[in-house]
Amino acid sequence: MTSIKDVAKEAGVSISTVSKVLKNYPRISEDTKKKVHKAIKKLHYVPNAAAATLSSKRSGRVALLLNLRTGRQAIDEIDMQYIAGAIEEASKEKLDVITLFFSMIEDMSTRELIDYFYSQSIEGIIVYGLEKENEVISALVESREFKMVMVDAPMVNECTSCIWVDQAKAQYEVAKKTITENLGPKEQVLYITGDEDAFVTKERLAGMMKLQKELGFVLTVECGGFSELKAREIAIKHARDVDIIVCATDCMAIGAMKALIDEDVFHPVCGFGGVALMAYAGKQMNTVSIHFKDNSAEAVREIGRLLQGEEGRKIITSHNLTKLQYLDLIK
Amino acid sequence: MTSIKDVAKEAGVSISTVSKVLKNYPRISEDTKKKVHKAIKKLHYVPNAAAATLSSKRSGRVALLLNLRTGRQAIDEIDMQYIAGAIEEASKEKLDVITLFFSMIEDMSTRELIDYFYSQSIEGIIVYGLEKENEVISALVESREFKMVMVDAPMVNECTSCIWVDQAKAQYEVAKKTITENLGPKEQVLYITGDEDAFVTKERLAGMMKLQKELGFVLTVECGGFSELKAREIAIKHARDVDIIVCATDCMAIGAMKALIDEDVFHPVCGFGGVALMAYAGKQMNTVSIHFKDNSAEAVREIGRLLQGEEGRKIITSHNLTKLQYLDLIK
DNA sequence: TTGTATGCGTTATCAG
DNA sequence: CTGATAACGCATACAA
Numbered sequence: 001m002t003s004i005k006d007v008a009k010e011a012g013v014s015i016s017t018v019s020k021v022l023k024n025y026p027r028i029s030e031d032t033k034k035k036v037h038k039a040i041k042k043l044h045y046v047p048n049a050a051a052a053t054l055s056s057k058r059s060g061r062v063a064l065l066l067n068l069r070t071g072r073q074a075i076d077e078i079d080m081q082y083i084a085g086a087i088e089e090a091s092k093e094k095l096d097v098i099t100l101f102f103s104m105i106e107d108m109s110t111r112e113l114i115d116y117f118y119s120q121s122i123e124g125i126i127v128y129g130l131e132k133e134n135e136v137i138s139a140l141v142e143s144r145e146f147k148m149v150m151v152d153a154p155m156v157n158e159c160t161s162c163i164w165v166d167q168a169k170a171q172y173e174v175a176k177k178t179i180t181e182n183l184g185p186k187e188q189v190l191y192i193t194g195d196e197d198a199f200v201t202k203e204r205l206a207g208m209m210k211l212q213k214e215l216g217f218v219l220t221v222e223c224g225g226f227s228e229l230k231a232r233e234i235a236i237k238h239a240r241d242v243d244i245i246v247c248a249t250d251c252m253a254i255g256a257m258k259a260l261i262d263e264d265v266f267h268p269v270c271g272f273g274g275v276a277l278m279a280y281a282g283k284q285m286n287t288v289s290i291h292f293k294d295n296s297a298e299a300v301r302e303i304g305r306l307l308q309g310e311e312g313r314k315i316i317t318s319h320n321l322t323k324l325q326y327l328d329l330i331k
Numbered sequence: 332m333t334s335i336k337d338v339a340k341e342a343g344v345s346i347s348t349v350s351k352v353l354k355n356y357p358r359i360s361e362d363t364k365k366k367v368h369k370a371i372k373k374l375h376y377v378p379n380a381a382a383a384t385l386s387s388k389r390s391g392r393v394a395l396l397l398n399l400r401t402g403r404q405a406i407d408e409i410d411m412q413y414i415a416g417a418i419e420e421a422s423k424e425k426l427d428v429i430t431l432f433f434s435m436i437e438d439m440s441t442r443e444l445i446d447y448f449y450s451q452s453i454e455g456i457i458v459y460g461l462e463k464e465n466e467v468i469s470a471l472v473e474s475r476e477f478k479m480v481m482v483d484a485p486m487v488n489e490c491t492s493c494i495w496v497d498q499a500k501a502q503y504e505v506a507k508k509t510i511t512e513n514l515g516p517k518e519q520v521l522y523i524t525g526d527e528d529a530f531v532t533k534e535r536l537a538g539m540m541k542l543q544k545e546l547g548f549v550l551t552v553e554c555g556g557f558s559e560l561k562a563r564e565i566a567i568k569h570a571r572d573v574d575i576i577v578c579a580t581d582c583m584a585i586g587a588m589k590a591l592i593d594e595d596v597f598h599p600v601c602g603f604g605g606v607a608l609m610a611y612a613g614k615q616m617n618t619v620s621i622h623f624k625d626n627s628a629e630a631v632r633e634i635g636r637l638l639q640g641e642e643g644r645k646i647i648t649s650h651n652l653t654k655l656q657y658l659d660l661i662k
Numbered sequence: 663t664t665g666t667a668t669g670c671g672t673t674a675t676c677a678g
Numbered sequence: 679c680t681g682a683t684a685a686c687g688c689a690t691a692c693a694a
Contacts, residue, residue, distance in 0.1 A: 051687035382671035
């Protein structure tokens with residue numbers, strides 16, 4: 001392939017001049033800029049990324065770390081949004097992206113992980129969907145060896161930012177909407193939570209408790225552990241003794257709703273997430289629409305900011321309430 | 332980071348010896364091997380990939396090129412399977428993967444694309460879901476600049492392989508099963524095809540025609556263009572004058588099935604693909620289960636083979652007939 | 663404003 | 679069997 005040397009020869013200047021033109025260094029005459037650009041165009045020159053990385057020690061390479069669980073529809077959808085958002089944004093920001101799954105690194109120590117990232121010239125890491133405390137990842141964050149952005153896990157330090165949704169508020173809002181839309185004399189509300197030790201669980205529950213105090217309904221809380229099947233079983237169990245089912249995730253909401261349909265009883269159900277799969281659940285449900293793709297793009301921009309030397313911070317992203325309609329979705 | 336130089340010093344040998352040990356060169360004494368490995372372990376040495384690439388001109392880097400259409404559930408699912416299969420297999424094969432979308436390169440010429448891949452030290456490219464003829468990709472294949480594997484597009488040359496399903500046979504089988512399961516006096520069968528100019532369309536239609544000759548039913552063919560919405564409209568139009576609906580993709584099958592449910596009429600429907608979303612369509616359907624993830628892993632292995640200097644070839648992968656059940660799925 | 667020289671961490675070719 | 683040494687393509691401190 002054509003190298004910077006060829007360009008230098010073609011333009012009649014030195015290698016370093018070409019390099020400077022490419023990097024938009026300040027003091028270069030318009031004339032030589034012209035010459036160099038002409039040569040670049042003529043030779044179809046594109047800089048060799050590996051050489052640039054080796055020489056400059058900076059790669060602009062970021063790793064996406066995903067908690068893959070293929071076969072779970074809702075999860076696939078979210079992961080895909082994350083990946084798409086990150087890759088598209090990275091392409092704009094001139095960053096290089098590689099995608100990894102937790103499963104690929106689960107038998108590595110923190111040390112091995114760090115070495116691996118260095119060997120790959122990785123400068124930044126975006127961690128998605130870390131549901132709960134994880135020793136290796138925590139140590140990685142603590143090590144401060146890389147710029148990191150945690151999407152959906154509340155961890156921050158000088159070189160780590162997080163993208164976070166106001167869980168309590170969102171849960172409060174969607175539940176309130178669902179309950180007040182279906183006002184009755186004395187409501188019995190069932191709340192199905194995620195895993196007990198997950199980051200979001202306590203906050204979302206707090207949102208529910210606040211609402212319960214405010215509206216005074218009878219609240220039953222059960223743990224669905226993020227499982228569609230478990231939510232289904234819980235819903236069946238309570239099908240006849242509650243009026244409304246609030247779920248901490250869309251996935252569980254779908255499980256609950258399909259259970260009610262099978263049991264031939266109707267109660268309003270609401271979810272949390274805003275995945276398209278909701279439109280296939282059979283009946284409409286309220287949900288909190290999280291902007292997975294946008295959040296992922298934001299994470300990439302944030303990595304860019306950290307790479308510039310800025311400090312880590314907590315970024316609260318917006319959400320909104322929606323009710324997904326099948327016919328709208330397939331348009 | 333610790334470099335090969337540090338290892339050499341620690342082990343008391345030269346740099347080139349270390350390199351040879353790492354590469355498993357033949358004539359190295361067991362003794363020095365021991366020393367070197369000990370030093371490597373002690374220093375936690377991991378070779379720098381960028382330097383190795385620069386020096387050896389070989390990167391083991393392959394690009395995945397996907398036709399992303401987020402928001403389409405079934406597509407997201409397939410894409411995710413492709414990505415997961417490729418990345419996991421690449422990790423085993425010691426290959427490096429980057430993911431790209433057609434949308435990111437749609438305004439590039441073939442030349443620019445080639446330059447881009449070179450600048451990124453990419454040696455192999457896997458193209459997924461190229462539905463129809465595409466000028467730039469075809470030129471890329473023709474150029475023979477890279478090793479390529481086409482998943483679901485029948486293109487082959489010396490350095491290009493393809494992974495292909497026997498479309499006609501699969502379509503024939505699933506339609507036959509669906510029709511014979513629901514035997515009636517004189518069936519009226521509706522077949523909803525994909526885009527007219529898509530690679531798979533003609534073959535799948537051929538499978539249907541063969542079956543029609545064999546069983547002698549009345550066949551109506553309409554073009555659904557891979558669109559869930561269009562399939563829905565077609566299904567509504569024919570809801571009362573056909574007995575069975577065969578669709579060229581799962582996506583359209585879901586559209587058709589949900590239409591029938593809304594119209595409150597029941598006819599058997601079958602799809603093609605085997606996406607999990609089928610389980611959410613409301614009623615069970617037969618479908619051809621394509622092993623997207625396995626096929627993607629196979630594509631990576633095939634790229635590895637091509638990288639070894641082997642010739643391109645056409646690989647026919649297996650499929651099987653299934654009927655996805657919601658309760659099985661969420662287990 | 664431009665050019666020279668050195669180094670980044672490997673691989674690979676030769677000598678020894 | 680082992681060790682110098684020259685690339686690889688680029689960035690950058692320093693000279694001019």
